[in-house]
Amino acid sequence: MSRDLPENVQAVADQLELTAGSYLQSTIRDPGHTCDVCGSPVSSSYARCVHCTKHAESGHPLADRVGSLIYASKPDSQSYLLVRNYKTLAAGPSIKLQMAALLALGLKGHTQCLSALVGAGVQGWAVVPSTRGRAVLHDLVQRIARAGAREIHIDFTGSSRSDRALHPEFWKVDTSAEVPDHVLLVDDSWVTGSHAQGVASALKTAGVSQVSIFTVANVLDSNWDANRRFIKSHLAPPSFDKSRCPWTGSDCP
Ligand SMILES: [Zn+2]
Ligand SMILES: [Zn+2]
Numbered sequence: 001m002s003r004d005l006p007e008n009v010q011a012v013a014d015q016l017e018l019t020a021g022s023y024l025q026s027t028i029r030d031p032g033h034t035c036d037v038c039g040s041p042v043s044s045s046y047a048r049c050v051h052c053t054k055h056a057e058s059g060h061p062l063a064d065r066v067g068s069l070i071y072a073s074k075p076d077s078q079s080y081l082l083v084r085n086y087k088t089l090a091a092g093p094s095i096k097l098q099m100a101a102l103l104a105l106g107l108k109g110h111t112q113c114l115s116a117l118v119g120a121g122v123q124g125w126a127v128v129p130s131t132r133g134r135a136v137l138h139d140l141v142q143r144i145a146r147a148g149a150r151e152i153h154i155d156f157t158g159s160s161r162s163d164r165a166l167h168p169e170f171w172k173v174d175t176s177a178e179v180p181d182h183v184l185l186v187d188d189s190w191v192t193g194s195h196a197q198g199v200a201s202a203l204k205t206a207g208v209s210q211v212s213i214f215t216v217a218n219v220l221d222s223n224w225d226a227n228r229r230f231i232k233s234h235l236a237p238p239s240f241d242k243s244r245c246p247w248t249g250s251d252c253p
Pocket of ligand 1: 035036037038039040048049050051052053
């Protein structure tokens with residue numbers, strides 16, 4: 001069973017279904033077909049995708065869980081254009097509104113699911129900073145962040161060139177106040193997960209005991225055969241389920 005959404009979030013979910021239900025594809029969790037950590041397709045029944053395997057092998061502490069709402073197929077699906085373009089200067093109001101709606105549905109709609117999984121509420125939140133310096137995601141998340149949860153500032157101190165490897169040392173966590181036990185870390189998209197897991201790792205090293213990553217979209221490169229096969233076998237339209245839980249890929253916990 002999925003959780004009853006708060007009335008205002010249900011209205012947002014209904015509107016999303018109406019305006020974008022034809023192209024949004026909800027994330028699923030299907031052991032043997034999707035990565036246990038991030039929900040990306042895996043081939044040959046592996047438990048984890050190549051990137052999550054590399055993260056685990058790095059020996060760095062990682063996020064305790066990763067949730068995501070939709071898939072976005074690269075290079076030209078409407079979902080991908082949405083997550084790629086919403087923070088550009090040229091983005092119109094409708095694309096920003098859609099991103100805000102997805103964030104509200106995922107974050108406000110399923111906060112209690114996260115508390116149920118962790119056994120503790122969200123006490124702090126952080127956003128994976130943009131390595132290109134625009135704070136559009138931060139401003140959207142700030143508007144819908146739960147009252148009572150404290151923001152943890154993260155600074156990107158690495159080089160702007162991205163090699164997509166895990167670099168916890170690139171991210172500086174503000175530890176001027178005591179860090180909370182459970183931090184929700186938000187990003188707009190998950191490509192390899194190296195940025196989000198790098199920040200998660202830095203948060204854990206700073207003393208956070210539970211890190212939950214929420215990413216709006218899991219980006220699938222449709223040039224990869226395994227991804228193309230997965231899209232065909234698992235994501236035939238219509239595949240947007242406004243009540244699916246981003247933390248389990250199915251019912252709410
Ligand atoms: Zn993965
Ligand atoms: Zn849920």
